[in-house]
Amino acid sequence: MRKIQMVDLKSQYEGIKDAVNVGIQEILENSTYINGPEVHRFQANLEQYLGVKNVIPCANGTDALQIAMMALGLKPGDEVITADFTFAATVEVIALLQLTPVLVDVDPATFNISVEAIRKAITPKTKAIVPVHLFGQVAPMEEIMNLAKEHGLYVIEDDAQGIGADYTFSDGTVKKAGSIGHVAATSFFPSKNLGCYGDGGAIFTNDDELAHTIRGIVNHGMYERYHHDVVGVNSRLDSIQAAVLNVKLPKLDAYNVARKNAAKKYSSALANHSNIITPVFSEVENSHVFHQYTLRIVDADRNALMQHLQSLEIPCAIYYPIPLHKQKAYIDVRYKEEDFPITNQLVEEVLSLPMHSELDDDQIEFITSSILAFLKK
Numbered sequence: 282m283r284k285i286q287m288v289d290l291k292s293q294y295e296g297i298k299d300a301v302n303v304g305i306q307e308i309l310e311n312s313t314y315i316n317g318p319e320v321h322r323f324q325a326n327l328e329q330y331l332g333v334k335n336v337i338p339c340a341n342g343t344d345a346l347q348i349a350m351m352a353l354g355l356k357p358g359d360e361v362i363t364a365d366f367t368f369a370a371t372v373e374v375i376a377l378l379q380l381t382p383v384l385v386d387v388d389p390a391t392f393n394i395s396v397e398a399i400r401k402a403i404t405p406k407t408k409a410i411v412p413v414h415l416f417g418q419v420a421p422m423e424e425i426m427n428l429a430k431e432h433g434l435y436v437i438e439d440d441a442q443g444i445g446a447d448y449t450f451s452d453g454t455v456k457k458a459g460s461i462g463h464v465a466a467t468s469f470f471p472s473k474n475l476g477c478y479g480d481g482g483a484i485f486t487n488d489d490e491l492a493h494t495i496r497g498i499v500n501h502g503m504y505e506r507y508h509h510d511v512v513g514v515n516s517r518l519d520s521i522q523a524a525v526l527n528v529k530l531p532k533l534d535a536y537n538v539a540r541k542n543a544a545k546k547y548s549s550a551l552a553n554h555s556n557i558i559t560p561v562f563s564e565v566e567n568s569h570v571f572h573q574y575t576l577r578i579v580d581a582d583r584n585a586l587m588q589h590l591q592s593l594e595i596p597c598a599i600y601y602p603i604p605l606h607k608q609k610a611y612i613d614v615r616y617k618e619e620d621f622p623i624t625n626q627l628v629e630e631v632l633s634l635p636m637h638s639e640l641d642d643d644q645i646e647f648i649t650s651s652i653l654a655f656l657k658k
């Protein structure tokens with residue numbers, strides 16, 4: 282059996298090696314390192330894939346979130362609601378821009394932001410909601426968009442983990458994650474479902490005016506060379522990363538199917554065990570692209586199980602071990618423990634298993650049988 286990796290980028294590279302090497306070699310020959318044709322090609326390819334009018338590439342997913350918030354003109358003191366159970370980048374940029382983060386609890390079945398909790402957190406100062414498509418599952422966008430419309434709020438999708446997933450509205454309309462809110466941000470960090478070989482990110486929007494603002498912000502606030510009309514940043518996707526992404530984008534759906542197949546195999550082996558809650562997802566809709574496959578371990582020692590798996594060289598991880606409202610940087614007297622019962626419980630129970638496009642049946646069998654053997658004890 283091949284050594285099990287949490288994310289197996291090396292094996293994935295083997296399948297695309299020639300195309301990636303040619304793409305990178307071309308850039309080395311042409312010296313078009315910044316803003317080369319590969320970047321424009323990727324932007325157009327991704328616009329087509331997502332069905333979104335504007336993709337603006339940038340340096341990473343954290344920048345993408347920050348730039349989206351800058352472009353919306355959010356001002357210090359404006360409240361931005363996001364999930365307590367997610368990676369810190371989301372709340373970090375809210376705080377950096379001196380906006381007021383408002384963390385809310387999540388849904389125990391999907392781990393995604395709770396619409397009820399959002400509703401309760403809205404005040405006259407609320408300006409935006411940032412749903413995160415956590416672990417690859419699309420947040421309840423129809424309800425969130427309706428709520429946002431009712432209260433005149435912006436919706437910024439954090440699509441760092443959900444690229445390629447679909448969302449089906451109650452009237453049957455299907456849209457890609459990242460094409461639903463007013464603006465969306467994604468990351469091409471290597472381990473992401475669509476990852477490059479360094480840092481990368483992008484902002485998506487169907488609003489042409491907002492896209493124009495964003496194109497200036499990513500480039501030092503310039504709309505005309507050396508005319509700095511707004512305060513901007515320097516945030517670029519470099520051509521070598523775009524060349525990698527141009528090879529990987531046409532394979533994204535196949536990579537996501539491979540992830541989903543692995544998830545189904547995990548779930549069929551692990552469902553029906555009283556100590557395990559397997560992730561909820563619809564097989565029909567492509568609403569989960571399994572950036573992570575995350576179990577809840579209940580009435581059993583999750584940490585001992587994790588150590589046991591690691592002793593067998595099965596990598597696994599706790600995403601995320603500490604709720605954001607308890608992180609030193611984001612502690613605030615406004616937060617009450619009773620407002621976060623689900624996140625507080627999830628951080629004690631979650632366990633993410635190896636998840637990538639290259640998992641094989643022997644590896645999945647070894648992982649699941651090792652979990653079951655441990656829990657039987």
Ligand SMILES: Cc1ncc(COP(=O)(O)O)c(C=O)c1O
Binds near residue numbers: 342368482
């Ligand atoms: C949910 C979420 N948002 C934002 C980010 C930030 O992306 P990046 O690492 O490219 O800055 C990540 C990446 O880890 C993420 O998982």
